[in-house]
Structures are given as C-alpha cells and as structure tokens.
Amino acid sequence: MFNRRKLYKRILIDEEFDDREPMARAIRSLMPDDSSMDPEARDRLVGHLCLLRQRRKRDRYTHVTIPLRRALVVATVFALSVVVTFAAQTISPFGRGTAPEKPREVARISKLSGAAEVLVPGRRWREASSEDRLAEGWSIRTGVGSSVAVCFPDMSIMRVTDGSEARVSKLAPRDVEIEHVSGSTYHRVHKGTRYVVSNSGVSSETRGATFNVENRVSGRLEVLAVESAVDVSINSHKPIEVSQGEVMTISMAQEKKADKQPVSRERLNEGRLMASIRQDVDAGFSTGIYEKLDILASPPSASPTTQPEQPSALQLAGEAAGSRVTLTWAISGDVTCKELVLLRSEGAQPICPDNEIARYSDTSISSANDDAIESGRTYQYRLAAVPEGSEDIVYSNTVVVNVPAKNNAPAPVSVSLTATPVASGVTVEWSVQGASRFGGFVLERVVARAPDGSPTPAGNSTTRRFELCDVFYSCLDDSVLPGHAYNYRVGLVVDGAVMVYSQWEQAKLTR
Structure with missing residues (x-):
C-alpha cells in the first residue's frame, strides 16, 4: 500500500515520508490490505495521508512547539482509528452497508407424500409443504399413510415414516442432532458428519452409516443398523456398537436394559423399512445388509431364502x-x-x-x-x-x-432423647444423627400426671428453644415438682422449622 506507486487520482505516496513521520507510520499500521478494503474507505484514508503530507511541508516554515505536535499526533491517530474501524465494519462483498449475517443452516423437504405438519418454535403446528426449510429447533410429524424425506445441507437424509414425529435439535455444518419423538425414522448419514439421534436418554451416534430408529411398541426402542455401525449410548454409560445387520432393543423402563442380536429377515422385510430401502436403491445408494443377504433380488414370497430366520439356538x-x-x-x-x-x-x-x-x-x-x-x-x-x-x-x-451406580444417599436424620430424674430435677440429654446443618432445637415438656391441687395439672405444656448447633446436648429441668410425671421430646430446627422430632420420653418424680 505504501510502495511508490500511483493510486486513485494519480496521488503519489512517498515511502521515505512514511518512515520518518509518526503519523504516517500510524496510518500504515491501521490500514488493512488493499484486497479487503472498500474503495471509498481506501480513498478517504489516502486523502488523510496526503493532507498530512501537505501540512508537514507547510509546517516546515512555521514554529510549532514540540508538545503541540505530539498532542496533534495523538488526536489524529485516535480519529483515524475510529474511521478505520467504521470502514472495516462497512466492508462487504455486497457493497456499502453492514455485513450480512452468516445464513443459518437449513434442511429442505425433498419428498412429501400425504399429510405432514411442521412446528416452528413458539408457534403452532401447520401444514408442511415442499417449500419449507427446516432450521434448528423445528419439528416435523406425519399422519396416517404419510411420509416425508428431509435432506440436510451435507446431503444426509432423514425419512419420517407414517405416524411419526422428529425434531431437529441441532443443525450446524457437519453436525446434526435429531430428537426421535415417536414412530420410526430412517437415517442415511453422509460420511464425516457427526449425526446423533436421541430418545429419552438413549443416543445413537455415527459419522457415516444408515440406520433405523423405532419406538412404536410402548416401552421399547429399537435401533437397527442397515449399513456400517452405530454407537448407542444408554444414559451416561459407555456407547455400545451396533454393527451392520444387528438390531438393539432397549427396554425404556427406569433401569434400561438392552438386547442386541442379528436382525432377522422377517424384520428386514417389514413394509416401512423396505420402502426406505427401495428409495435408496432408486437413488443409487448401497443398502448394506440387504445387499449382503440379497433380500431385494425377489419379492418376499417368491423365494424361500426370504422367509423369516429362526431365532438363535x-x-x-x-x-x-x-x-x-x-x-x-x-x-x-x-x-x-x-x-x-x-x-x-x-x-x-x-x-x-x-x-x-x-x-x-x-x-x-x-x-x-x-x-x-x-x-x-x-x-x-x-x-x-x-x-x-x-x-x-x-x-x-x-x-x-x-449396573446401577451405588446409592450414596445420606442416612435419615434422627434425634434420640433421654430424660433422667435427679435430685435437683430432670436431666434431659439428646443427640443428632444424619444432620450437620441445623439451626437449633425445640424442647417440649408435657405434664403426664400430677397430684390434686397441683399448680401444673396434667396436660400442662411448656416449650424451650435452644439456638445452638451441637449434635449432643444436655440440660437440667429444675422447674419440675415432686409427685409429677413429665413427658419430653426435642425437635430439630432446620431453616426456622422443625424437621424431625425425637420419641417421647417420660420421667417420674417421687414425693
């Protein structure tokens, strides 16, 4: 930019002038490459440089103090930094104005058969059309006898069969996450793309495979690998590989259990799965286990080789x-x-x-x-x-x-109490188990039995509060009377309320 060459309006830039003037060096450091500058911004900056050059020539014959020159340099550098920042923000391949945001990744509906609906976040379900573009957070569902194919930017394909629902949880370059809600979904994943299908704590992940996910049977999820392998993770456990031609069935109870075995011909011949396979064949895709077993060579009823396999011995x-x-x-x-x-x-x-x-x-x-x-x-x-x-x-x-993790739940909180008559009254002692944080205690006393004419007849009750955090405590109740029987219990106070009480204990005093 600062070589000796002609720029707009035949302006000549002197490289030696750049080197000896601090302002010129500042402009050089702020200016981006020619290829990344807007022409108008470039003209403005060159104009500033030429104006500076002219002023410097004029200043040779004037007496400007050194402090004033330094202040001028600082102020001009600050002003030019604002100009360059504004120019950089307005640089755009589309001309002047704010640079457009990077477009979001979207998937398109490539094939729609029957009735389907889409749900945009924050809105209601509406009828789907081939013009829809599914972005991150969108959901799609199909009705009876309907199906829809969704093509992602990386050319991965998801087919949502009849009576099914799926949600696009994440859609980024080479990174797709699908929430399988219900029914059955068929996924053909482009090699190299991280692709995850999840349902209630079960995630099926691959970077290039063809597989089917189905939960039409209540409480059961099935993952079937048609081509290559899928890693299935249950809750936070290590992933299990489901290889080509294998099917994993997961019981979706609280403690999930899974069973994995070779898929039977009967399952491979199921109508919905076969419909997706035939679409792959028509598109020229390989079909993995179907090619290996030559299942598509003839209709299921035409050859005994397509009869259901017997289960393993x-x-x-x-x-x-x-x-x-x-x-x-x-x-x-x-x-x-x-x-x-x-x-x-x-x-x-x-x-x-x-x-x-x-x-x-x-x-x-x-x-x-x-x-x-x-x-x-x-x-x-x-x-x-x-x-x-x-x-x-x-x-x-x-x-x-x-194998479930060990339950390290703390022991239940409890308070134990004893009440022992002594010469000077009743000694009440208690201890706390299973709690380390509490705000104190409430000690209750109820007269269980009293002689006639007693100032504290039976049923009379008193309460004392103790604001302390000792797990073991002892106190003397010296307000008792001979010939009376007293019931005691203590309550553990947590956050201002009694969390748990001890059992009642009785102390009898003789006359």
Whole structure:
C-alpha cells in the first residue's frame, strides 16, 4: 500500500515520508490490505495521508512547539482509528452497508407424500409443504399413510415414516442432532458428519452409516443398523456398537436394559423399512445388509431364502441386582455342544475366547452369577457354544446390562432423647444423627400426671428453644415438682422449622 506507486487520482505516496513521520507510520499500521478494503474507505484514508503530507511541508516554515505536535499526533491517530474501524465494519462483498449475517443452516423437504405438519418454535403446528426449510429447533410429524424425506445441507437424509414425529435439535455444518419423538425414522448419514439421534436418554451416534430408529411398541426402542455401525449410548454409560445387520432393543423402563442380536429377515422385510430401502436403491445408494443377504433380488414370497430366520439356538437373558448380574440361558433346536463359554466385555461385542469369563463342560447348566462387576458400568454378555465334532462357534444374542451406580444417599436424620430424674430435677440429654446443618432445637415438656391441687395439672405444656448447633446436648429441668410425671421430646430446627422430632420420653418424680 505504501510502495511508490500511483493510486486513485494519480496521488503519489512517498515511502521515505512514511518512515520518518509518526503519523504516517500510524496510518500504515491501521490500514488493512488493499484486497479487503472498500474503495471509498481506501480513498478517504489516502486523502488523510496526503493532507498530512501537505501540512508537514507547510509546517516546515512555521514554529510549532514540540508538545503541540505530539498532542496533534495523538488526536489524529485516535480519529483515524475510529474511521478505520467504521470502514472495516462497512466492508462487504455486497457493497456499502453492514455485513450480512452468516445464513443459518437449513434442511429442505425433498419428498412429501400425504399429510405432514411442521412446528416452528413458539408457534403452532401447520401444514408442511415442499417449500419449507427446516432450521434448528423445528419439528416435523406425519399422519396416517404419510411420509416425508428431509435432506440436510451435507446431503444426509432423514425419512419420517407414517405416524411419526422428529425434531431437529441441532443443525450446524457437519453436525446434526435429531430428537426421535415417536414412530420410526430412517437415517442415511453422509460420511464425516457427526449425526446423533436421541430418545429419552438413549443416543445413537455415527459419522457415516444408515440406520433405523423405532419406538412404536410402548416401552421399547429399537435401533437397527442397515449399513456400517452405530454407537448407542444408554444414559451416561459407555456407547455400545451396533454393527451392520444387528438390531438393539432397549427396554425404556427406569433401569434400561438392552438386547442386541442379528436382525432377522422377517424384520428386514417389514413394509416401512423396505420402502426406505427401495428409495435408496432408486437413488443409487448401497443398502448394506440387504445387499449382503440379497433380500431385494425377489419379492418376499417368491423365494424361500426370504422367509423369516429362526431365532438363535442359544438365547441369553441377564439382569443386574445390586452388585451382581444374574444370567440365564436356554438351548433349543438340535444343537449338541461339548462346552459353553460365557463372555463379557465393555464397549465392543464380546468374542470367544478373548472375552471369556467362565467355561462349562457341563452343558446342562443354564444360569450363572457375575459378581466381578463395578457399579455404574455397562456390560455386554454373550454365550458361546462349541458343538461336538466342530470348532465352529455358535453365539447367542448379546445382552446389554447397565449396573446401577451405588446409592450414596445420606442416612435419615434422627434425634434420640433421654430424660433422667435427679435430685435437683430432670436431666434431659439428646443427640443428632444424619444432620450437620441445623439451626437449633425445640424442647417440649408435657405434664403426664400430677397430684390434686397441683399448680401444673396434667396436660400442662411448656416449650424451650435452644439456638445452638451441637449434635449432643444436655440440660437440667429444675422447674419440675415432686409427685409429677413429665413427658419430653426435642425437635430439630432446620431453616426456622422443625424437621424431625425425637420419641417421647417420660420421667417420674417421687414425693
């Protein structure tokens, strides 16, 4: 910018003048690159520089004091900084004016069949159209016999089948989060995009896979991996990988349990899932497990290979109770095995023999307990059978067990009290358990029995307050009378109110 060259209106800039004048050096430090400046702002700055040069030439023949020159430099630098800041704010590829905000990421409806509705945050549901652009926070739902396909900027696709609802929780470049509310949603994720589908504490995350999420059955969530793998996290536990051709079923009770096993042909032939698969085929996408099993080669009824598969000959079930996991299994069909191997792992699916925790030569055993576990962790269990006369291993389904964290709830707060008659009255002592923060005590005394003519007849009550925080305290009640019986109890005061009382204790005084 400050080389000796011609600028607008044939103005010449002297580089030596720049070097020896502090004001020129200040202007040089404030000016951005030519390529990033608005032409008008650039002209204004060059004009300031030329005006300064002319003034300096004129000042050579005037007597200006050094302090005044310094003050002028400071004031001019400040004014130019304001000008440059304003110019930088107005620089825009669209000309003068405020630079436009970066447009929000939006998804478009690429295919709409039947009736669907969208919900913009803060508004009511309205009919969806192919012109809608779904932004972060928008929801979409479909009616009976309807479906809609949503295409994201990275070319990932979500298909919302009939009677389903989903919400776009996050939409950023290469980062998509979907809340699966109800029904079934099919997701084809572009490779490299972080894509998460969540529902009630269960999150399915991938960076390039095709999978289906469904919760049409009450209390059950299903994640089915069509192509590549999906990591499924339950609550705060470590993610479990669901590989291509596997389906994980999660019980959505308070203590969530999960079961993972190879998906059956019957499930793959389900109508809604097949409709999404055929759309992928028409678009030229690969279909993972469908291609591997050649399911799309012919209609389901035309070939016996498309009949539902029989469940695994080994069926495993597991449940956590306290610090123990109880496992039970059953062997069906014509499987004859010489050994059973119990497998356990965290994160990856257990395999034999790497994850072996027990081996049984007695194949009539059908249950086991695992006590070598830690609270707050998630374990995968699988049973492996080694058939007679073969080294081919037969696996059961995979059971996912969440071991609950230890309940470190504090012990309940209680107050214990004793009342002991002594020569000078009644000694009342009490202690507090389970509380460390309180504001004092309230001691109540009720006359349980009194002789005729007593100034404190039966039923007479008194109360004393103690503003102290001792967990153990003793006091003497010297206002008692012979021949009377007194009942005492003490209350623990927290935030100005009695939180808990002790039991009543009686003290009897002789005449």
